[in-house]
């Protein structure tokens with residue numbers, strides 16, 4: 001049996017180990033927030049954003065941000081049908097209703113015209129997810145947001161390294177949320193970050209993130225409201241400090257891996273990879289290959305081909321509306337169609353060239369066996 005090629009794996013060097021060890025040994029008492037504050041500050045300067053609050057997950061960051069925007073029962077939140085469950089679960093927890101709209105066939109992100117059609121008097125937010133590192137059309141989404149007075153939230157969990165018109169994703173909308181789960185470009189094991197340029201929103205989330213205790217409250221153990229407990233620990237933040245120091249290297253490698261795939265598959269007609277449109281830089285968190293409809297290859301055949309070569313390739317996200325929880329039977333054409341002929345490709349930092357070649361030869365063989 002050939003060696004296993006995993007689809008993701010973090011890049012942990014002696015730097016992460018050194019910082020985490022220091023935090024575990026010394027990061028207590030007066031120093032218990034040192035790595036947390038350092039990580040938040042360095043993340044802010046990487047993103048060029050005014051405020052950052054580290055969290056236990058991206059889901060937690062989204063939950064608190066949405067709560068701080070006052071999203072609740074009777075409200076609607078528009079998001080792409082093609083998504084990971086984490087984007088929609090905070091909406092459900094807050095008692096609001098998710099409105100799933102279709103994606104664009106080239107970016108696999110939210111279709112702005114579908115968003116505008118879905119706006120009602122109850123719409124409280126639009127969530128732009130930069131899927132697989134691809135860029136949402138932020139200008140069009142912000143125009144819709146401005147026209148109807150609706151905030152645009154950026155779920156940037158997959159968007160480290162992605163830049164839209166000179167701005168890093170997460171810094172463009174009302175607020176941004178990041179994930180540092182072990183599969184993401186930057187990892188702290190589990191973890192996340194809430195970011196915003198809005199002073200008032202920042203203060204509300206800061207209070208919520210501290211079990212409802214306002215930073216101006218001088219009384220001890222005196223919550224002003226019911227908040228959340230979605231904090232990052234100092235040990236996790238120490239790992240984050242090492243990862244953010246290495247962020248350019250981590251992004252560069254993601255782009256190298258993607259370009260290796262792209263250059264090797266260039267000559268194959270009917271093969272679509274993540275796009276990089278004008279005025280954008282794709283952080284390429286996850287390279288994907290989509291086989292043209294005319295090729296007649298399906299997801300199960302693709303999975304089987306990778307499985308036989310001992311390569312862990314994962315399916316493209318299912319339409320959320322099709323999950324048993326929702327069972328909506330929506331007519332979101334591309335969200336339903338693209339996953340039936342697409343696959344995630346392995347892209348971890350330390351993947352070797354022979355391993356990349358093994359992945360490429362599976363795709364080439366699948367393509368060659370197509371009747372066309």
Ligand SMILES: *Cc1c(COP(=O)(O)O)cnc(C)c1O
Nearest residue numbers: 057058059084086157179180181
């Ligand atoms: C990973 C991911 C999340 C969730 O991140 P957690 O840190 O696991 O909560 C949310 N949204 C998207 C698009 C993701 O890929």
